[in-house]
Amino acid sequence: MKILRNHISAKIVSFTFLLTLCLASCTKEYQDPSRAKTDVALGSQQGLTAVAIGLQRVYSLSRTGVMFTSIAANGFVTNEFRLLNSGNIPELQLSTGGSAVDGTNTILFNLWASSNKIVYDADLVISNANNLGDKGYAAGLIAYSSIFKALAIGNMAQYWEKIPDGTGKNVAYITRAAGFAKAIAVLDNALTVIAANPISASFLSNVPADVNIVNTIHALKARYALFSGNYTLALTEANAVDLTKASFFKFDTTSPNILFSIISSNNVFQPVNANLGLTGANVPDAADKRIPFYTLMAGNPATLRMNGFAAATASPFPIYLPGEIILIKAEVLARQPDLTNSLIELNKVVTKTSDLFGVAAALPPLVGPYTQQQLLDLIYKHRSIELYASGLKIEDMRRFSQPITDRKRNFFPYPFQERDNNTNTPADPTF
16 A cells, blocks of 8 residues: 655545544543454554554644644743634633633643544554564554654643543543653654664655654654753754754645644634734844744734744644754753853854744844853743744743743643543642
């Protein structure tokens, strides 16, 4: 079975959907009603490939996917977005913040449910791939699925104080710190597998070519090591990423970029202002070319709208940006502290005039000397601009000790569907 390299084919997506039907609480079993057929499919390369590609679909497509729900939830509570229509109740809750956000919020439920479905399906692929005779193909399946499993776990750990330790009925919970460690362990296992058996060319020809598997594994390890405070590992993994190679989700008219679909309706959200919601010392420089990349004036009368990765039906969405990796290095060095080399890395982002995705500030270099705190403040500012609408800002706000009053929630309440089905569900945070 040949799968088109540059997009998820409709045929394979349909098969994947039938094979892995059901979005629900992680306390429930995600089983196809025809269990015997599922067992047969999971014993073949074709069936496992279908499920693996389905992970990308669940993550990146539609308003229920992790990509959209993470960006939306993060954008409202960190003041990146303004609400356009108060009739959109889930968005209104998040835009209001505080106690208005509760377990009925469907954006949070979809984020939770889609993440847990990805973990469940990825586990099916990873465990069954080990039974294949072609170990190079199996390595590809394991590595590719591990990326989405790690992303799902990492996203939950960014937004909830505790997360499920797997899938199943009445599953136990672990701390978010343990969640980041688990995501790193998933990626470590993938690297071990592909070191023993390099990914086969036949596997790479059967999955979307736009996800650079090895680079993405290192980039995500760097991200979650940074979030965990494991700065040595974060720097090692950031240095392992080849910044000349892109890794992204590709969209087309059949599988459209959901951000464009939402933004083009001009009925849900748009940037809060031309400063991306930043205030005080964090306001972008007037000449910062990232502002016209991420925003534009459009419509009649003209209003501020999202641009960048929401610009068109086929706009790609990066799994990580080169600028994120450089800023990880800058932050780690600042915290060591190695202020001289930290500033060198920061200036790579500040002065960047070209980028794989077009995110380039093109500003003059920053000139020190800076204290450690001043440098960290600048790194936070440039992460907020460089990584606008990426779903990462709330984690940054906590890590850089930004005022709690600058965000509308610190952690999210657990979906009622989860609480109703899992007696281990923790108490909701107060804010």
